[in-house]
Amino acid sequence: KPGLTDVWIGQNDGSPYCTCAKCQAFYDAHGGEPSSLIVQLLNELAVKVSEEFPDMRVKTLAYSWSRKAPSNMKLEPNVTVMFCAHGSYFASLDSDEESCVRVNQDYQGWKALGGEYEVYLYSYPTDNSWFPAPCLYSQARNFKWAHRVGIRCVHQEIFGVGTGNGGDLVDLRAWLYTRLAWRPEADIQGLVEDFCLKYYGPEGSKALLEALAETHRDVEAGKLPPSENSTWLVPGYVDVPLAVELSRRLESVYLGMKDPVLRRRFGYAILPWQWAEFWSRIGSVGELDESSGRWGIRVSDRARQKELGARIRALMIENKAGTLRLGHAMNPHQLRLAEMMDDFEAVSLTDGKLSVVVLPGFFGKIVKLERKEDGFDPLKPMWGYASCEYPKFGYWREYVCDLELPRYVVSRRGDDFVELSGVLPVGNVRKVLHVRDGRLELELSLVASKSVDASLKTLPLFDMNEDCLGLYPRMETGLVDGTNREFIFGKLGAMWYQAAGMDGTNANGSYRLVSQDGKKSISFKVQPSVGLSYMYDRYNFLPEGTGRILELTFKTPVTKLKPGEELSLKVELGL
Structure with missing residues (x-):
């Protein structure tokens, strides 16, 4: 393609390099490093490219499993390596901090192979963009390091890459680091003071x-x-x-x-x-x-x-x-940070085996489902970045004709049951919760006020972190229409959980079980964690954990209702 200056070939995140006997033997011949296969491929490509495009360069990434250079190899002259220099956020790469020393050792290993070098810098802790991180100066000094060790180009991971704007002092950081890319010899504090004043x-x-x-x-x-x-x-x-x-x-x-x-x-x-x-x-x-x-x-x-x-x-x-x-x-x-501080009138239900807490004035949300004998409560309070809207998206959610009812009123209640009611534009909504013999019985119904394509859906969200999984000896769940299945959870496995009693899966990992009378269905979906050690640990309202979620969806099919007609959904759930 006209105008291109380089050809790129490099790995993605993760570690999917080949471990077959033939490849392993190749690694072993070059210091045991999987990066050797990349170098071999690069060199072959570089020779072919140079024959037709003598001014074009071939680039790759020295990152993760390929950050260490192979031995007994050299790079073709038209090869460029982007070296990912991830040491400590809080110590510059010219320091004697342990991870920074390793970065320099790995970089020198690559330099010995020849070629040209660019660097990929990580300028801020990626867990969160908004806490005040004391790394403005350490990351600024990395530009001086890059210039000193012969880096020809700097790529920097800062805030809002492809997904939004903003972060801790993003204006100052972006300006400062750009100026240092132009003039790495400049006085850092002088630049900071100049920017702040103006x-x-x-x-x-x-x-x-x-x-x-x-x-x-x-x-x-x-x-x-x-x-x-x-x-x-x-x-x-x-x-x-x-x-x-x-x-x-x-x-x-x-x-x-x-x-x-x-x-x-x-x-x-x-x-x-x-x-x-x-x-x-x-x-x-x-x-x-x-x-x-x-x-x-x-x-x-x-x-x-x-x-x-x-x-x-x-x-x-x-x-x-x-x-x-x-x-x-x-x-x-x-964002619901201010609203997060609200408290709500609660209704407590118990039968001596199971305790349930529901908030009528806040979406009728069930916020506690506790087994009394050991205090086990599987409900997931929140996960990931939706935590900034806590508790709206946590615990349990319900939809009537794809609408959420923000407020119910208590119609009747006892020690082990409560009846809630509310009004939506499509009709009158009724919700009954009954705790009986260690099980929660839930009935959700709609009486239409106009002709409508009606549907009902209730979604408990369960915590599937490692420390909780061992507390699932079994979970019984089903629709009260003749179907009652017991789902047995296996041990923790990679990113997904399997459950017994399912009749198949589709491409996105959802399981679907149609009830015996064919009128209602259960959708069963496991959402894997996107990250295991990022902000999920700090912002999923769990001191420990990975943010894994089990989402059970109980729903009716879409049903045409005339004014005065009723649609209902009944679910049992026991621990």
């Missing part, structure tokens, strides 16, 4: 530079942060007391600013400290207060949390922030 104004610049100095003090003195979280949800690189103090100081400056342009920019800059303060106070999921009969997250300063949540959302909307983690987008309009 972009945030004198008042904002002074406050932000002080916050940067205090945030980076320990790291710049050589004290690397712990890998364990500082609090239940805040990563270890955040000094929580300091972050809270800086959040309030920066907020005071922000609120006093008059210039609307400077105020908007500065508001965007203080978001990381406000974000850290907000999440630092959350130490558990919602729980029932037996004395008040209300359910919610217990925090020490609810008013402050609601204030922070509202401001964070407003600042993100104003600045069109659209990312929570590298590769994961969000819609800031959907």
Whole structure:
């Protein structure tokens, strides 16, 4: 293709390199490194390309399983290697930090093969884009390192790649790193001060530079942060007391600013400290207060949390922030941080074997399904990035004609049952929960107020983390129409779970079991974790775990109803 300057060939994430005997023998002949096969392929391709396109280069990636160079090999002159230099976020690659030393050793191994080199830099912890990470300066110094060791081109992973905008001081970071790419010999602190003064104004610049100095003090003195979280949800690189103090100081400056342009920019800059303060106070999921009969997250300063949540959302909307983690987008309009601090009137049901808690005024959501003998509750409170809308998407969800009813009222109740009712544009909705002999019986019904293509669906969300899986000796679930199946879960396996009693699967991993009378069906879907050690661990409202979810969907087929006609769905679920 005219205009192309290089041909690319390189692996994806993961480790799917060949391990057959023939390939393994080739690796063994070249230091035991799988990268040897890539080099062999590159060299063969480079020779062919140079014959027809003498100015074109052939590129590859030294990353993950291919980051170590093979031995007893040389690169063709027209080969370029992009070396992924992932050491520590908080120590520059010219330091003596252990992972950075390994990076340099691996890089020198490649340099010995000849060719040209580019570098792929990771500029910020990918777990989350918004906590104040003390790595601005360490990552800036990596440009000086790249220039010193002969790198000809820098590729940098920063925020919002392909999925949105924003992150911790993204404006400053992007400008600073771009300037260093042009002039790696430039004074880093001088560039930072120049940008802050011109972009945030004198008042904002002074406050932000002080916050940067205090945030980076320990790291710049050589004290690397712990890998364990500082609090239940805040990563270890955040000094929580300091972050809270800086959040309030920066907020005071922000609120006093008059210039609307400077105020908007500065508001965007203080978001990381406000974000850290907000999440630092959350130490558990919602729980029932037996004395008040209300359910919610217990925090020490609810008013402050609601204030922070509202401001964070407003600042993100104003600045069109659209990312929570590298590769994961969000819609800031959907953030529910302030609403997360609400508590709700709860109804408790029990039969001595099973305890159930339901929130009539919040989607009629079931938020507890606990086996009394051992306290086991399989409901998944939240996972991944939807945690910023907690508890809306967690625990249990229901749809009537694809609509959610945001509020029910209690019609009748007893110790082991409750009847809820509500109104949607399509008709009157009734929901009955009954706990009996260690099982939850749920009935959902619609009486149509107009002609409608009606459907009912209820979706319990179950935690499928390793530490919970062992507590599933069995789960009985079924429709109360003559069908009752017992699903037996196997041991944890890779990314998927298999269940007995299923009659097949489709391409997306959904299982479907049609009931005996053919009128209703069960859809069974397991959603695998996308990542095992990223923000899922910190933001799925579980101190440990991988974010795996088992989603059971019970639904009726679409049924045409006339005014006054009724459609119902009955489900039993026992642990």
